[in-house]
Amino acid sequence: MVSAGCTTGGPGRDFAPIRTEFGLPEDFPSAALVEAEQALEQVRGGPRRDATDLPLVTIDPPGSKDLDQAVLVQRRGTGFRVHYAIADLGAFVLPGGALDQEVRRRGQTMYLPDGTVPLHPTVLSEGAASLLPEQVRPAVLWTVDCDAQGEVERYELGRALVRSTARLDYESVQASLLAGTPHPSIEQLPELGRLRRAMAAERGAVELQLPEQQITPFGDGEWTLTVRLRADVEAWNAEVSLLTGMCAAQIMISARVGVLRTLPTADPEAVANLHRVASATGVDWPRDASPAHVLAGLDPDRPESLALYVAATRLLRGAGYTAFDGTEPAVTSHAGVGAPYAHVTAPLRRLVDRFGTECCLAVTGGAEVPEWVRAALPELPGLMSASDLLAGKVERACLDQAEAWVLADRVGEEFDAVVLRAEATGGEVFVAQPPVMARCAGEGLPEGERIRVRLVEADVGRRKVSFDRVGGKEQK
Incomplete structure (x- = not known):
């Protein structure tokens, strides 16, 4: 969803100088491309459950081709059953091979307004590994049962073959929900999503609804700068991803091997500063209310809310990755999520997810975590932190460039x-x-x-x- 009142830049402008400035690769090494093509002929991962009968659907921005997740939310008595299929990159990437080395160097997909710099070759990320509609694909299938309050009761995962039945986008899904005609596969998503969001506030999870600036092409060589409004369905869909990541974290912590996304408890000075901004802007802060409850109760359209969201970004400083093998990590929780959490739901776009997924598959399957995974664990935090930093710089540079263009x-x-x-x-x-x-x-x-x-x-x-x-x- 995009706000009205767009402004455009001038013709003949692109983001090539930013790609050059930050040394973003133009293509993959030939050896990596050869491996990607060879992977199409022999899918790895061993036996798979046939789950092609599940009516999974994907929900992504319009035009997306790198589809990591497909979801199905069903009623189970008074509770819910969530089927969540995740693209299985372990089926395509040869450990230690040329492609593996290249994706470790990249770390994650870089998104620029004039095109992406993908983590994996598009023959995989937009083709054989992507959960495209009406295509049978290898996946890691999570099944999570929740009670009537949205609390997790049990979960399982395993390698499977799946087939997405529809490629949906946020705006059309939101419209169908408002019209009372939701797709049957996600008819229960709003109820579960609301329950999980309420639980997140109780856990102390911090969500910042800052304006999301978006740069899109408009006409011949021009660019539109808008504010993208987050639809409710995006938040509910994100709760399914968070739910899965929290289950993954518990699996790895219990086995004392894996890699978590971690964030230490907020610095007291950051909380004090948030109190100061709330007082200065007239935002009520009830006695004993947590920052999470105050932020969750804000109206994002009010100017004082924007100031509080910006001040609250200080609560989220220090995020990183914690790898461990044989001992419980010193830091296990993510203060922004309010619980232990791991990245496992976006392997097409993020390096670490493939390794976290392999840990979870091995542990729940009663097998040893593969040696190639264990060997990579110590270097993953550094690789991901470096790519996160670069992605942030690239995004900011693109926005700065677009702002200068539209106001020149x-x-x-x-x-x-x-x-x-x-x-x-x-x-x-x-x-x-x-x-x-x-x-x-x-x-x-x-x-x-x-x-x-x-x-x-x-x-x-x-x-x-x-x-x-x-x-x-x-x-x-």
Whole structure:
């Protein structure tokens, strides 16, 4: 879902300079491509359950081809049964081979507005390994039973053959739910999703509903900068992924071997700062309420909520990966999730998921974790942290470039803005039309309030945008 009031950049612009600046690869080494082609002829992984009778569906952004997950949510008495099929990259990637080495170097898929830099060759990521509709595919099938409150009662997983029956997108699914005509495979998703989201707040999970800027092509060589609004179905679908990742974490912790996504408890100073912003913006913070409950109760359309979300990003600093083998890790929990958690649901797009999945398959199958997996565990945290850092820089550079493009001919104009963060001589503001986050000069900027700003710089070459505050009083 995208907000109205889009703004476009000029013609003939692309993101090639950013690809060059960050050294993003243009293609795969020939040896890796040969291995990918050979993998199409001999799928690895041993015997598989035939689960092609399950009416699984995928839910992704429109046009997506790298489909990692397919879901089916059913009623089971008063509770629920979730079938969650995950693309099985272990079936295609030869451990220690040229392709394995290349995907370790890449770490994850990089998403740029003018095309992706995939983790795996597209013959796999958009073809033989992707859970495309009406295609029989190797997968790792999780089955999770939940009670009437959404609590996990039991789970199992194994290698299977699956067939997705439909490729759905968030906007059409949301529309069908509102119309009362949901796809039968996900008719129970809203109820389970709401239950799991309520449980997340009780666990202390932190969710930030900051405006998601999106760059999309428009016309011949032009770009549109919009705010993408998150549909409810995205949150509910994400809860299924989180549910699976939490089960995976428990499997690995119990076996004392694996790799977790971890985040330490928030620094007390970060919590104190959140209290300060809430007080300054007039947001009520009930006695004994956790940050998770306060954030969950905010209206994302209100300006003070945006300031609190930005302040709450400090609660999530320090995320990383913890690998362990033979001993229980010192840190097991992810404070943002409110529970132990592992990445296992996006192996087409993220390196670590393949290894976490292999650990879970071995442990639940009563087998030893493969030696090639154990040998890789110590290096995975470093590889993933490096690729996460690079992905963040690439995303920010693309947004900075698009913001400079759409504002290049508007220097001197005034805009309405919301103050996201204030410092001694300036801060950060969000301009809704066009949707831009940038620095703003001015003393005493009122966090969480609307002000008027003037664009003073939109440097396309340096990818830099900045504003000055107009006047000295906030706009009510």
